[in-house]
Structure formats: C-alpha cells, structure tokens
Amino acid sequence: MRILSFLWRRITALVSTVVLLLLVFALFIGWRVLGPAQQDNEERVAAKRDYLEAIASAKPVPGPNIVLVLYDDMGYGDIGAGSQGNLLTTPHIDALAANGVTLSDFHSPAPVCTPSRAGIMTGRLAPRAGLPNVVFPSGSFTEAWFKVLLGSDTPLRLPAEEITLPEVLKAAGYATGMVGKWHMGDVSPSLPNDFGFDSYFGARYSNDMKPFALYRNNEVEVEAPVDQERLTEYYTREATTFIEENANAPFFLYYAHNFPHDPLHVRPERLGQSPAGLYGDVIEELDDSIGEIVDTLERAGQLDNTLVVITSDNGPWFLGDAGDQRGNKGTTFEGGMRVPFIAHWPQAIAPGRVETAMAMGTDLLPTVLELLNLPGPQDRVLDGRSILPVLRAGGPSPHEFLYYYDSSTLFAVRDQRFKYRGPAGVKYGTDSTPVSGSIPQKEWLFDLDNDPREAYDTIVHHPEAGKRLRRAFEAKQKDMEDNLRGWR
Amino acid sequence: MRILSFLWRRITALVSTVVLLLLVFALFIGWRVLGPAQQDNEERVAAKRDYLEAIASAKPVPGPNIVLVLYDDMGYGDIGAGSQGNLLTTPHIDALAANGVTLSDFHSPAPVCTPSRAGIMTGRLAPRAGLPNVVFPSGSFTEAWFKVLLGSDTPLRLPAEEITLPEVLKAAGYATGMVGKWHMGDVSPSLPNDFGFDSYFGARYSNDMKPFALYRNNEVEVEAPVDQERLTEYYTREATTFIEENANAPFFLYYAHNFPHDPLHVRPERLGQSPAGLYGDVIEELDDSIGEIVDTLERAGQLDNTLVVITSDNGPWFLGDAGDQRGNKGTTFEGGMRVPFIAHWPQAIAPGRVETAMAMGTDLLPTVLELLNLPGPQDRVLDGRSILPVLRAGGPSPHEFLYYYDSSTLFAVRDQRFKYRGPAGVKYGTDSTPVSGSIPQKEWLFDLDNDPREAYDTIVHHPEAGKRLRRAFEAKQKDMEDNLRGWR
Known part of the structure; x- marks a missing residue:
C-alpha cells in the first residue's frame, strides 16, 4: 500500500508537471501566433503616394x-x-x-x-x-x-x-x-x-x-x-x-x-x-x-x-x-x-x-x-x-x-565572369536518409565562363577577382545590416 | 508550508521520474551498442573456402x-x-x-x-x-x-x-x-x-x-x-x-x-x-x-x-x-x-x-x-x-x-534506354533552411537517350517500357525480400 501511494503521488506529480509545461508552451505559441502582426511604415507609404502622384501629375x-x-x-x-x-x-x-x-x-x-x-x-x-x-x-x-x-x-x-x-x-x-x-x-x-x-x-x-x-x-x-x-x-x-x-x-x-x-x-x-x-x-x-x-x-x-x-x-x-x-x-x-x-x-x-x-x-x-x-x-x-x-x-x-539571396542570407555574388560563394553550408544527404543537413564549406570562386556547372573552386588562380567579389559580398552584407530596407 | 511541501513532493517526483527514464534510455542505448554484434555465416564461409580451393586446385x-x-x-x-x-x-x-x-x-x-x-x-x-x-x-x-x-x-x-x-x-x-x-x-x-x-x-x-x-x-x-x-x-x-x-x-x-x-x-x-x-x-x-x-x-x-x-x-x-x-x-x-x-x-x-x-x-x-x-x-x-x-x-x-540501390532501398531500375524511378521521396529544401526533407513523388520514367538529365517523366508515352521496368523493379524487391543474400 505504501508503494502504491508512493507511485500514485509520483504519477500525479508527473501529470501536473506535464500539464503545467503544456500550458506554458501554449501561452508561448499563442503569443507568437496572435502577437502584434506585421506593420507597414506609414511615413514611407506617404512618400510612395507623393512619388506616384508626382509621376501622374507630370503626365509622362x-x-x-x-x-x-x-x-x-x-x-x-x-x-x-x-x-x-x-x-x-x-x-x-x-x-x-x-x-x-x-x-x-x-x-x-x-x-x-x-x-x-x-x-x-x-x-x-x-x-x-x-x-x-x-x-x-x-x-x-x-x-x-x-x-x-x-x-x-x-x-x-x-x-x-x-x-x-x-x-x-x-x-x-x-x-x-x-x-x-x-x-x-x-x-x-x-x-x-x-x-x-x-x-x-x-x-x-x-x-x-x-x-x-x-x-x-x-x-x-x-x-x-x-x-x-x-x-x-x-x-x-x-x-x-x-x-x-x-x-x-x-x-x-x-x-x-x-x-x-x-x-x-x-x-x-x-x-x-x-x-x-x-x-x-x-x-x-x-x-x-x-x-x-x-x-x-x-x-x-x-x-x-x-x-x-x-x-x-x-x-x-x-x-x-x-x-x-x-x-x-x-x-x-x-x-x-x-x-x-x-x-x-x-x-x-x-x-x-x-x-x-x-x-x-x-x-x-x-x-x-x-x-x-x-x-x-x-x-x-x-x-x-x-x-x-x-x-x-x-x-x-x-x-x-x-547578389544571390536565399531568404535573408546572402549566399553568392558575381560579376560577368566569376561567382563568389561565401563560406556556407551545402546540403548533403543520400536518397535513403530521411533528411539532408548542411555541411559547412569554405568560400568558393567559380569561373562561370569556363565552368558554368560550378564544379571547381578556382579562387587561388584569380586572387584579384576573389578579393573584389569577397569585398562586394561583405560590403553588401554590411549595407543590408545597416539599412536593410534601403531608406534614405 | 503545505504549499511548499506539496511543491517539494512534486519536484522530487519529477526528478526521480526523469532519472528513471534516463536509466531506461541508458539501458536501451547500452543494449543497442553492446548487444550481439554482426555474425558471419559459418556454413557459407566453408562453401567459399571450398570454391576457392576448387579454383586453386584446378590450376587455371x-x-x-x-x-x-x-x-x-x-x-x-x-x-x-x-x-x-x-x-x-x-x-x-x-x-x-x-x-x-x-x-x-x-x-x-x-x-x-x-x-x-x-x-x-x-x-x-x-x-x-x-x-x-x-x-x-x-x-x-x-x-x-x-x-x-x-x-x-x-x-x-x-x-x-x-x-x-x-x-x-x-x-x-x-x-x-x-x-x-x-x-x-x-x-x-x-x-x-x-x-x-x-x-x-x-x-x-x-x-x-x-x-x-x-x-x-x-x-x-x-x-x-x-x-x-x-x-x-x-x-x-x-x-x-x-x-x-x-x-x-x-x-x-x-x-x-x-x-x-x-x-x-x-x-x-x-x-x-x-x-x-x-x-x-x-x-x-x-x-x-x-x-x-x-x-x-x-x-x-x-x-x-x-x-x-x-x-x-x-x-x-x-x-x-x-x-x-x-x-x-x-x-x-x-x-x-x-x-x-x-x-x-x-x-x-x-x-x-x-x-x-x-x-x-x-x-x-x-x-x-x-x-x-x-x-x-x-x-x-x-x-x-x-x-x-x-x-x-x-x-x-x-x-x-x-538496379540502383541506395542503402537497402531500391530507387530505380533501367534498361539500355529508359530509367524507371519507383514512387519515392526526392529531397527538397532551400540553401537557407537548416535541413531538407523528402517530398513524395510518383513513379517516373526517364528516356535517357533523349533526356540524360532526367528532367521529364515520360511514362505515359512508353507504357510498355514503364510496365516492363516496373515489373523488374517489383520483382527485384520481392527477390531481395525472399532471399536477400541470394543463397542457393
């Protein structure tokens, strides 16, 4: 009987803990889902209206x-x-x-x-x-x-x-x-x-x-x-x-x-x-x-x-x-x-x-x-x-x-001949594995003129191009970080 | 005091439950890691020895x-x-x-x-x-x-x-x-x-x-x-x-x-x-x-x-x-x-x-x-x-x-011209998503002579080839299921 009562106390304790955790989780979910939604920038909406009105009144x-x-x-x-x-x-x-x-x-x-x-x-x-x-x-x-x-x-x-x-x-x-x-x-x-x-x-x-x-x-x-x-x-x-x-x-x-x-x-x-x-x-x-x-x-x-x-x-x-x-x-x-x-x-x-x-x-x-x-x-x-x-x-x-973006991440930048891919993961998994994760890779420079399939990293042969594109890549990242929406 | 004692009982119950679960999990892991290891088939090892000896004694x-x-x-x-x-x-x-x-x-x-x-x-x-x-x-x-x-x-x-x-x-x-x-x-x-x-x-x-x-x-x-x-x-x-x-x-x-x-x-x-x-x-x-x-x-x-x-x-x-x-x-x-x-x-x-x-x-x-x-x-x-x-x-x-296997799964079968891919998931995810999952696809038939890049499912145009290859695909799966190692 003492053992049963001991077990019963533990079971009820566990159940109540789980319920409490679920409640906290539900509150978090509710806050994330029902919290303040996306807001437009009213000042910029007004600026846009001015711009479009200026076009219209110029009768182009x-x-x-x-x-x-x-x-x-x-x-x-x-x-x-x-x-x-x-x-x-x-x-x-x-x-x-x-x-x-x-x-x-x-x-x-x-x-x-x-x-x-x-x-x-x-x-x-x-x-x-x-x-x-x-x-x-x-x-x-x-x-x-x-x-x-x-x-x-x-x-x-x-x-x-x-x-x-x-x-x-x-x-x-x-x-x-x-x-x-x-x-x-x-x-x-x-x-x-x-x-x-x-x-x-x-x-x-x-x-x-x-x-x-x-x-x-x-x-x-x-x-x-x-x-x-x-x-x-x-x-x-x-x-x-x-x-x-x-x-x-x-x-x-x-x-x-x-x-x-x-x-x-x-x-x-x-x-x-x-x-x-x-x-x-x-x-x-x-x-x-x-x-x-x-x-x-x-x-x-x-x-x-x-x-x-x-x-x-x-x-x-x-x-x-x-x-x-x-x-x-x-x-x-x-x-x-x-x-x-x-x-x-x-x-x-x-x-x-x-x-x-x-x-x-x-x-x-x-x-x-x-x-x-x-x-x-x-x-x-x-x-x-x-x-x-x-x-x-x-x-x-x-x-x-x-500039090549996926979501908010800059992955690559190119000029007319070269494509620079910043250090980032590339997906790898086999057909039979349930998911593929990203495997980190170093920066790569593809010579699209000679290698349109992006097979070979040739950064060692084109250090100037590598430097120029890496600089552009980093400048773009910084620029977007400083003023993502490009407001002036 | 009663509330404190109530909380204390619940906390100790939770801790002991977690410890118990961890113990069960550790036992499971231990059993999986330290359990009986891969065994060779001694009868087949002997048959192999006989085969190799027969070759050797025939002095080819x-x-x-x-x-x-x-x-x-x-x-x-x-x-x-x-x-x-x-x-x-x-x-x-x-x-x-x-x-x-x-x-x-x-x-x-x-x-x-x-x-x-x-x-x-x-x-x-x-x-x-x-x-x-x-x-x-x-x-x-x-x-x-x-x-x-x-x-x-x-x-x-x-x-x-x-x-x-x-x-x-x-x-x-x-x-x-x-x-x-x-x-x-x-x-x-x-x-x-x-x-x-x-x-x-x-x-x-x-x-x-x-x-x-x-x-x-x-x-x-x-x-x-x-x-x-x-x-x-x-x-x-x-x-x-x-x-x-x-x-x-x-x-x-x-x-x-x-x-x-x-x-x-x-x-x-x-x-x-x-x-x-x-x-x-x-x-x-x-x-x-x-x-x-x-x-x-x-x-x-x-x-x-x-x-x-x-x-x-x-x-x-x-x-x-x-x-x-x-x-x-x-x-x-x-x-x-x-x-x-x-x-x-x-x-x-x-x-x-x-x-x-x-x-x-x-x-x-x-x-x-x-x-x-x-x-x-x-x-x-x-x-x-x-x-x-x-x-x-x-x-x-x-x-x-x-036959094209990855791990133990048959994914495709081909003849000289066509490649049949059975219904299976194909990975999809973007560069910026942390993982890619498999998205289920129907069976596909690629005409490798005209489409070596496997871009177009042409099974509707080659029903005979589709049937022949699907049959080979299913027969192979059954064959492997019945006698994976192909012992005679």
Missing part, C-alpha cells in the same frame, strides 16, 4: 504596351529551342525569341516563389523589399508555424510602402491588369488591387496550397478546388480579354501563370501530346497561350508596339530541365536561379539576338522607368538597373555585381 | 595482369578529355582512353563509398553482399549511433562469407596487392588481408574520418594524422613497387585512392598548377600517378599484357563535375552513379573506342571470371555480368536491367 508620354509573362518553376532548359532531345516544342515562344532578344545569363532574384516575385515587382532584392520568405495561406497551419518560428510580426505580405511596377505604370497612365499567381500576401493592404492593378484575376498563391480558388479582384470567382485542367484556359481568356479591352490605351499585363509548378494539369486535348510527358504537355499548353496572346496583340494592331517579356521565377523543382547547370529550385547555384528570358518588341528590339550580359529580375522596374523616362523614387534604394540598352542594342551588363 | 591458366584503379568521389566530367573549358588536364588517363576503350554508360553499384566498394569487390549489389551502408571507424561516436539506430548487429564490415575479387585471383595464382582505401570494415575478419590481399598498404576508411592512419597489412605504418599532402606519393610508391616486385608473376593490383574525396591535399609542387583549383591539382596529381604506373608497367614489359581499369566509386561530392547530369554523390540520379570507366589492354582491346552499353561496378568480378575461364560460385547469386565481350569488341550490354 507613355511607352509601348508591356506584357510580362512570369512562369512558375520553369527551367532554363524547358524552352523548346534549347531543350534536350527535342522533347518539348514551344513554337510561339521560339518565334518571339527569333524575332526578339534572348538574355542567356538572366537570373531570378531568389530561388523560390515569393521573394523572387517581390524582387521582380519592386526592383529591390526580397529582404530589402521586406518579403524574404515564401508565404502560405492566411490561417493555415504552415503560416502559424512560421509565426511561431519567426515571430508574429514576421513579414507575410508585401509591405504597403513598397513601390511596384503596376503602381508606377498606373501612375504613368497605363491600364494595368494582372492574371495569375500573386503570392505576395493574401490579405489587405497587400493584394494585387492594393498594389496598382486595375483588374486582377487569379490565384493568391501556389497551386499546391489550399484552398486554391480564383479571385476576380477581391472576390472569389472560381471556388476551391479549382479544376486546374482549365487553369490555362481561364488565364488565357482573361489575358486576351484584357488586351482586347485595353487595345486603345497603353496597357500593362502581368501574366503570372501558376504552372509548371506542381501539381501539373493540362486541358484534356493537350494531354499526351508532348514527348516530355505531362510536364511537356503543360509547357506546350502554356506556349499555346502565348500564341493566343500574340495573335490577340496582332489583331489589335499592337504587337509591334508591345514589349513582351517571358521569364520564370526560379529554376525547376522536381521535374523540368535546369539546363546544363548545377542544382534546381531552392538553391543559389545556377540551376536554381538562372532562368529563361526573352524580350520581343519589333519597334525597338532588333530580332534574333542572344545577349550574354548578366541581369536579374530586379532590373525590370528600373528598365520600365528608363523606357518611360520616369525618375526613380528618391527615398529608397533600388537594387535593379535598367537593361534597356542591352535589350535594344546589346552591350555590357549595367551591373558590376549581382 | 592465368590471364593478363590486372590493375584496378578506383577513385573516390571522382565525377563523370572530371577526366580531362571530357572536362569543361579544359580546366583539367589528365594526359595519362586520356592516353589510356585513346589506346583503350571508354564505357560512357558505366555506373557505380551505389551512390556512396562503402556499398559501392562492396559491390565492386563481390560482384553483388551491396544489400546482397551484406554491407548496404557507409561504415565509420570502430569505436567512433558515429558507429555507436549507427548501432543505436540500426541495432548492435547492423553490418559494419564485409561479411567473411563474401567472395571477393582478390580472393578469386589469389586462388587463380595471382599475386594480389592493394594500395589505398578499403572502407569495408576496420576489424577482423574483414580487413584487406582477410579478403585475399597478399599485401596491403593504405587507409581503412575515408580521409575525413579519424584517426586517419596508414596500415601496412594489419599494422600502422604511418601514424595519424597522416600528412595527406604526401598521400599520393605514398600510394604511388607502393603501387609501382608492387608492380616491380611482381612483374614476373601474374598480378592483381587494386589501387583505391582516397582522393578526390574531401579534404583535398596535393604535394606542394602540384599546388596551384591546375586552372580547376585544388580539386584540379589533386586530379592532375592522380593522373601523374597513373603515368608512373604505366611507365612502371612499360619498363617491366608488362603494359601490353595488363588490363588497366580506371573508374570511381560514385559521383562528385561538393566540388567536382558530374557532367551534364542531374545530382551529385548520394543520389541515384545519374550524377550520383554514372562514373568514368576506361579499360586499357593492348593485347586484347582495340584502341580508341567508346562503348555505350550500360554496365556497373558489380560486373568486374564476373568479367574477371570469364577472363580467366573460371566458374562462378554455385551457392550464391552474383548480380554482375561479364562485360568482357563489350570491352573486347563492343556490342550490347549483357544486362537486361541495372
């Missing part, structure tokens, strides 16, 4: 129409003309390339969706633009978990003070429309219509996130679960309708398809057509969609006067071809960040050129500013540079350096 | 001398003739290729060291040969941890009942010598001299494992830590001395270098010579070593009568060039398992050929059996097939299928 002369096509997870090698074994055919994209310019050394601003898009839309690297990580649907378990790990105020939407491409173009008198995937926050004030789009039709995040519905502006139009076999049909119809309705005005269409991001779907008539399997079917249906957009521009008499840009937000994921490069989506090796880039604009771009000048998605906003002869904002730093001269007439990159 | 006619050079983590693209941008020069290996045969579709038996070596030495896939995982130094924390995870009897050395290449050759009258990395156990009865080598000089495991000493037979000759700048010098001297001392007898030299496995070291005179950096310096010093071996064979009048084979145990790790293929060391994608293979034997191999027949490291032992006209063991299955006809005169692969 509009430039060409702009159609920016952004694919999701399309690889460097996924475009027909350069694909392996002719497994894919993309005649419409190839025709744009043949009649336009291809940049063979173009990079996404980040190796994953959200930060890449934040970089493209703002002309600023994602940590600078305040949105360095992939975001998940509001109220989802993953989002809550992010808050627990990173704090309740971790950025889950593009901050309202950021200046975006559509806002600039809208201020400059463009009709602005978006079709497709936003993925920079699914709550106000960070929805597409909050950031300068007159009209929006599409998904708020990736097609593997739930609930996957399609919105027209801020209302659900196609309820979840969307029949993704019809996604390209929906998007193409919206894109062509937008062009038809705005053919008499200068317009900006941001066509951000959810594919070829997993899961893959295609309309039944396309299924089984590509020798590259379902992935190829999807790419080929996307190419059909480009064909319809080009036809629509032609019918409207606007093709010659429209700058069409086609690119991707990062390298391929599980399927898809990164080209002859190291790694896939998620890494700052070239396979994760070097992406296709084609620009077509008959009135200003001489056809059939391939330009090797390095560039990045952050360059699009500065390029548009130059195109419309608009001033940049004076109260904040842009990381991109205009590549308009490169597009028009070739020549060197406007960048001395490009 | 010896074939050519054999020099098997096995590099550690050398990539498919690391050999000069095929390297990118001429960053590497390997004139001696290139000369062997020019005067011999290259197999362009040769695979290691596994994507990591130990199981690959077990496959090469036994002609059996590593799970069959009883050593599917990488092994660590006896008494190390990692080894203890393996035992905790996998049980005290998990295989940490090549089982004594396995029949190895040197044992067969020794029985056939060859002088057998090994120089370099063993990595199939560092305790008896699984040391090199236990497995048929008359003489052994080298390391028992990888050059990043501690203590890293060099053994002559079973005694330490160069104490840890070995000056790895001199490793190639030590190994080359041993290899050439072995050839000189055995030039009048048929001999087998297994030259298994520890490089280019990390950490990399090179003799001071080679440092800074290769434009591919330290990795290139190491590869080029290895090539020097091949040059000295060839010279020694030539001086001894044995070059024409020696089959020299050069290959690698798996794809490259953090640096090194996997060629234009997906992935690196650790994965069953081609970048992890397709390796260089060159065979040189002037008396029997017509020069300057490249053969595309698929083959694997497990084929070496059966090839030697055919070369010496020896019977295979009857009491056990071999997975390899002789590729002697391919080496001599080209032609098709002797395999209908090749």
Whole structure:
C-alpha cells in the first residue's frame, strides 16, 4: 500500500508537471501566433503616394504596351529551342525569341516563389523589399508555424510602402491588369488591387496550397478546388480579354501563370501530346497561350508596339530541365536561379539576338522607368538597373555585381565572369536518409565562363577577382545590416 | 508550508521520474551498442573456402595482369578529355582512353563509398553482399549511433562469407596487392588481408574520418594524422613497387585512392598548377600517378599484357563535375552513379573506342571470371555480368536491367534506354533552411537517350517500357525480400 501511494503521488506529480509545461508552451505559441502582426511604415507609404502622384501629375508620354509573362518553376532548359532531345516544342515562344532578344545569363532574384516575385515587382532584392520568405495561406497551419518560428510580426505580405511596377505604370497612365499567381500576401493592404492593378484575376498563391480558388479582384470567382485542367484556359481568356479591352490605351499585363509548378494539369486535348510527358504537355499548353496572346496583340494592331517579356521565377523543382547547370529550385547555384528570358518588341528590339550580359529580375522596374523616362523614387534604394540598352542594342551588363539571396542570407555574388560563394553550408544527404543537413564549406570562386556547372573552386588562380567579389559580398552584407530596407 | 511541501513532493517526483527514464534510455542505448554484434555465416564461409580451393586446385591458366584503379568521389566530367573549358588536364588517363576503350554508360553499384566498394569487390549489389551502408571507424561516436539506430548487429564490415575479387585471383595464382582505401570494415575478419590481399598498404576508411592512419597489412605504418599532402606519393610508391616486385608473376593490383574525396591535399609542387583549383591539382596529381604506373608497367614489359581499369566509386561530392547530369554523390540520379570507366589492354582491346552499353561496378568480378575461364560460385547469386565481350569488341550490354540501390532501398531500375524511378521521396529544401526533407513523388520514367538529365517523366508515352521496368523493379524487391543474400 505504501508503494502504491508512493507511485500514485509520483504519477500525479508527473501529470501536473506535464500539464503545467503544456500550458506554458501554449501561452508561448499563442503569443507568437496572435502577437502584434506585421506593420507597414506609414511615413514611407506617404512618400510612395507623393512619388506616384508626382509621376501622374507630370503626365509622362507613355511607352509601348508591356506584357510580362512570369512562369512558375520553369527551367532554363524547358524552352523548346534549347531543350534536350527535342522533347518539348514551344513554337510561339521560339518565334518571339527569333524575332526578339534572348538574355542567356538572366537570373531570378531568389530561388523560390515569393521573394523572387517581390524582387521582380519592386526592383529591390526580397529582404530589402521586406518579403524574404515564401508565404502560405492566411490561417493555415504552415503560416502559424512560421509565426511561431519567426515571430508574429514576421513579414507575410508585401509591405504597403513598397513601390511596384503596376503602381508606377498606373501612375504613368497605363491600364494595368494582372492574371495569375500573386503570392505576395493574401490579405489587405497587400493584394494585387492594393498594389496598382486595375483588374486582377487569379490565384493568391501556389497551386499546391489550399484552398486554391480564383479571385476576380477581391472576390472569389472560381471556388476551391479549382479544376486546374482549365487553369490555362481561364488565364488565357482573361489575358486576351484584357488586351482586347485595353487595345486603345497603353496597357500593362502581368501574366503570372501558376504552372509548371506542381501539381501539373493540362486541358484534356493537350494531354499526351508532348514527348516530355505531362510536364511537356503543360509547357506546350502554356506556349499555346502565348500564341493566343500574340495573335490577340496582332489583331489589335499592337504587337509591334508591345514589349513582351517571358521569364520564370526560379529554376525547376522536381521535374523540368535546369539546363546544363548545377542544382534546381531552392538553391543559389545556377540551376536554381538562372532562368529563361526573352524580350520581343519589333519597334525597338532588333530580332534574333542572344545577349550574354548578366541581369536579374530586379532590373525590370528600373528598365520600365528608363523606357518611360520616369525618375526613380528618391527615398529608397533600388537594387535593379535598367537593361534597356542591352535589350535594344546589346552591350555590357549595367551591373558590376549581382547578389544571390536565399531568404535573408546572402549566399553568392558575381560579376560577368566569376561567382563568389561565401563560406556556407551545402546540403548533403543520400536518397535513403530521411533528411539532408548542411555541411559547412569554405568560400568558393567559380569561373562561370569556363565552368558554368560550378564544379571547381578556382579562387587561388584569380586572387584579384576573389578579393573584389569577397569585398562586394561583405560590403553588401554590411549595407543590408545597416539599412536593410534601403531608406534614405 | 503545505504549499511548499506539496511543491517539494512534486519536484522530487519529477526528478526521480526523469532519472528513471534516463536509466531506461541508458539501458536501451547500452543494449543497442553492446548487444550481439554482426555474425558471419559459418556454413557459407566453408562453401567459399571450398570454391576457392576448387579454383586453386584446378590450376587455371592465368590471364593478363590486372590493375584496378578506383577513385573516390571522382565525377563523370572530371577526366580531362571530357572536362569543361579544359580546366583539367589528365594526359595519362586520356592516353589510356585513346589506346583503350571508354564505357560512357558505366555506373557505380551505389551512390556512396562503402556499398559501392562492396559491390565492386563481390560482384553483388551491396544489400546482397551484406554491407548496404557507409561504415565509420570502430569505436567512433558515429558507429555507436549507427548501432543505436540500426541495432548492435547492423553490418559494419564485409561479411567473411563474401567472395571477393582478390580472393578469386589469389586462388587463380595471382599475386594480389592493394594500395589505398578499403572502407569495408576496420576489424577482423574483414580487413584487406582477410579478403585475399597478399599485401596491403593504405587507409581503412575515408580521409575525413579519424584517426586517419596508414596500415601496412594489419599494422600502422604511418601514424595519424597522416600528412595527406604526401598521400599520393605514398600510394604511388607502393603501387609501382608492387608492380616491380611482381612483374614476373601474374598480378592483381587494386589501387583505391582516397582522393578526390574531401579534404583535398596535393604535394606542394602540384599546388596551384591546375586552372580547376585544388580539386584540379589533386586530379592532375592522380593522373601523374597513373603515368608512373604505366611507365612502371612499360619498363617491366608488362603494359601490353595488363588490363588497366580506371573508374570511381560514385559521383562528385561538393566540388567536382558530374557532367551534364542531374545530382551529385548520394543520389541515384545519374550524377550520383554514372562514373568514368576506361579499360586499357593492348593485347586484347582495340584502341580508341567508346562503348555505350550500360554496365556497373558489380560486373568486374564476373568479367574477371570469364577472363580467366573460371566458374562462378554455385551457392550464391552474383548480380554482375561479364562485360568482357563489350570491352573486347563492343556490342550490347549483357544486362537486361541495372538496379540502383541506395542503402537497402531500391530507387530505380533501367534498361539500355529508359530509367524507371519507383514512387519515392526526392529531397527538397532551400540553401537557407537548416535541413531538407523528402517530398513524395510518383513513379517516373526517364528516356535517357533523349533526356540524360532526367528532367521529364515520360511514362505515359512508353507504357510498355514503364510496365516492363516496373515489373523488374517489383520483382527485384520481392527477390531481395525472399532471399536477400541470394543463397542457393
């Protein structure tokens, strides 16, 4: 009996201790999840308003129409003309390339969706633009978990003070429309219509996130679960309708398809057509969609006067071809960040050129500013540079350096020839180990001209380049530490 | 006071519970670490003895001398003739290729060291040969941890009942010598001299494992830590001395270098010579070593009568060039398992050929059996097939299928054109996430002829191939489940 009573006391003590610990843990979780949320910088929001109003009141002369096509997870090698074994055919994209310019050394601003898009839309690297990580649907378990790990105020939407491409173009008198995937926050004030789009039709995040519905502006139009076999049909119809309705005005269409991001779907008539399997079917249906957009521009008499840009937000994921490069989506090796880039604009771009000048998605906003002869904002730093001269007439990159970020960490910096990777871990694990950890590595210098696969560290042979790039790397880290958001 | 006494009772209860749990855990750990160790199969050891004695008493006619050079983590693209941008020069290996045969579709038996070596030495896939995982130094924390995870009897050395290449050759009258990395156990009865080598000089495991000493037979000759700048010098001297001392007898030299496995070291005179950096310096010093071996064979009048084979145990790790293929060391994608293979034997191999027949490291032992006209063991299955006809005169692969294992898991099976990957997880994580987990994927069929980068699943277009390979995949799994070790 004494033993039983002894045990009973211990059991009750243990249970009460566990309950107490759980309670403390629940309080911590609750505080992290429900604590103060991300706040916008009202002073900068006002400065942005002033900047956009100044543009609008200067009544700038509009430039060409702009159609920016952004694919999701399309690889460097996924475009027909350069694909392996002719497994894919993309005649419409190839025709744009043949009649336009291809940049063979173009990079996404980040190796994953959200930060890449934040970089493209703002002309600023994602940590600078305040949105360095992939975001998940509001109220989802993953989002809550992010808050627990990173704090309740971790950025889950593009901050309202950021200046975006559509806002600039809208201020400059463009009709602005978006079709497709936003993925920079699914709550106000960070929805597409909050950031300068007159009209929006599409998904708020990736097609593997739930609930996957399609919105027209801020209302659900196609309820979840969307029949993704019809996604390209929906998007193409919206894109062509937008062009038809705005053919008499200068317009900006941001066509951000959810594919070829997993899961893959295609309309039944396309299924089984590509020798590259379902992935190829999807790419080929996307190419059909480009064909319809080009036809629509032609019918409207606007093709010659429209700058069409086609690119991707990062390298391929599980399927898809990164080209002859190291790694896939998620890494700052070239396979994760070097992406296709084609620009077509008959009135200003001489056809059939391939330009090797390095560039990045952050360059699009500065390029548009130059195109419309608009001033940049004076109260904040842009990381991109205009590549308009490169597009028009070739020549060197406007960048001395490009910076490769994943999340808020700078992994590499490059110039036109070399890529410096700072000392950092590189993942290693075997197919059968449940997880891969990072194994620390020394700094590496890749000679991309002679070693595009990033196989050999040649820092000993190029001490000057190593020093120059290490200095740029460290200066960038310090600069971002001192003034992350680049406020002036 | 009552509250204090209440708290005190609970605290003592908690402490005693924690102590109790720790005790149970310690007992579990102790049992896992100190429990019954790996046992050899005595009946099979006897059968092996009978087999080797039968060979010896049949007094077979010896074939050519054999020099098997096995590099550690050398990539498919690391050999000069095929390297990118001429960053590497390997004139001696290139000369062997020019005067011999290259197999362009040769695979290691596994994507990591130990199981690959077990496959090469036994002609059996590593799970069959009883050593599917990488092994660590006896008494190390990692080894203890393996035992905790996998049980005290998990295989940490090549089982004594396995029949190895040197044992067969020794029985056939060859002088057998090994120089370099063993990595199939560092305790008896699984040391090199236990497995048929008359003489052994080298390391028992990888050059990043501690203590890293060099053994002559079973005694330490160069104490840890070995000056790895001199490793190639030590190994080359041993290899050439072995050839000189055995030039009048048929001999087998297994030259298994520890490089280019990390950490990399090179003799001071080679440092800074290769434009591919330290990795290139190491590869080029290895090539020097091949040059000295060839010279020694030539001086001894044995070059024409020696089959020299050069290959690698798996794809490259953090640096090194996997060629234009997906992935690196650790994965069953081609970048992890397709390796260089060159065979040189002037008396029997017509020069300057490249053969595309698929083959694997497990084929070496059966090839030697055919070369010496020896019977295979009857009491056990071999997975390899002789590729002697391919080496001599080209032609098709002797395999209908090749199986790609990592650890004890079958990940893929291929025929000459297609590679079927069973439903399994593929790692995904970003550079900045601390670990990468496996994301489940459906079965995939790659058309290696048209898609060597394994970018596109084309199973819908090749249903027959898909069915045939899925059937082979499942049959292999069942076969291994029913009789893993292939005893008859």
